[in-house]
Amino acid sequence: MLGFLSARQAGLEDPLRLRRAESTRRSHPDVHKYSVETVQWYPHDTGMFTSSSFDKTLKVWDTNTLQIADVFNFEETVYSHHMSPVATKHCLVAVGTRGPKVQLCDLKSGSCSHILQGHRQEILAVSWSPRYEYILATASADSRAKLWDVRRASGCLITLDQHNGKKSQAAESANTAHNGKVNGLCFTSDGLHLLTVGTDNRMRLWNSSNGENTLVNYGKVYNDSRKGLKFTVSSGCSSEFVFVPYGSTIAVYTIYSGEQITMLKGHYKSVDCCVFQSNFQELYSGSRDCNILAWVPSLCESVPDDDDETSTRSQLNPAFEDAWSSSDEEG
Secondary structure: OOOOOOOOOOOOOOOOEEEEEEEOOOOOOOOOOOOEEEEEEOOOOOOEEEEEEOOOEEEEEEOOOOEEEEEEEOOOOEEEEEEOOOOOOOOEEEEEEOOOOEEEEEOOOOEEEEEEOOOOOOEEEEEEOOOOOOEEEEEEOOOOEEEEEOOOOOOEEEEOOOOOOOOOOOHHHOOOOOOOOEEEEEEOOOOOEEEEEEOOOEEEEEEOOOOOEOOOOOOOOOOOOOOOOEOEEOOOOOOOEEEEEEOOEEEEEEOOOOOEEEEEEOOOOOEEEEEEEOOOOEEEEEEOOOEEEEEEOOOEEEEEOOOOOOOEEEEEOHHHOOOOOOHHHHO
16 A cells, blocks of 8 residues: 655655746736735636735636626725635635634625624634535634634634643633734645644644644744735645745645654745645745745655765655555565
């Protein structure tokens, strides 16, 4: 059977082969007026995508014509939005703004259907569960991260507590996920766990069913972003990784052990976002250097030569080898 691959075997070791996808410069009559914070394909059809911006708008685009199909206007700056990847019974877009309320916009009706209240400061990140279509996670500058069931009147299911409810901790940090702003969150590919990052330079892994802090130690995870930090996780790998923008680099950690595998270097300025494409096992990153880079696992890797300790030889990355064996070979 397919074995458990190390980071080197999975082709995640620096340097990776990378290719410049394209410059992010563009000109269009309906372009956003200020910084675009989030862009997302409609999960069920590539004929539509959405974008949100500091210009206080969420725009729905027709891919075929590159014309705006709809616009949602808000009173506050928009930091983040997200559509559920698994929803079949609703078309809600969760939107986080400079205000403390999470807004849910219905693509079918073209209006904001309802509001989730519970945070005290701006909403810096939102993410729907990839497992349950009505479960939403939110992160705020109030040091809190919450899980919601949008069908419930009260809404909030769990407020994540970094101390797991221990009374001995200081009262001011009770029911907080981080000792600073929580400005990023991401579910694991199976939806069973949730990762959060905060301006306290920490990343935490939570059980998404009961909100328990799993206490995995990732060490210092540098984070000085004043807005949302968009990080991502792998999918379809035999080892599961999390990719976190870290200045002008991208830090790669194993999700469940907390081990830092490598730092991906290629950008010249701060990396603002990254996303993993499972079909091609590629990572895409966007930076303030106005470039998008695609990180591709190497087909071959360098290994020490057994006959000469000072030289290396190239061998096929085991991630691309046929890992199946017959019962005769095993016996």
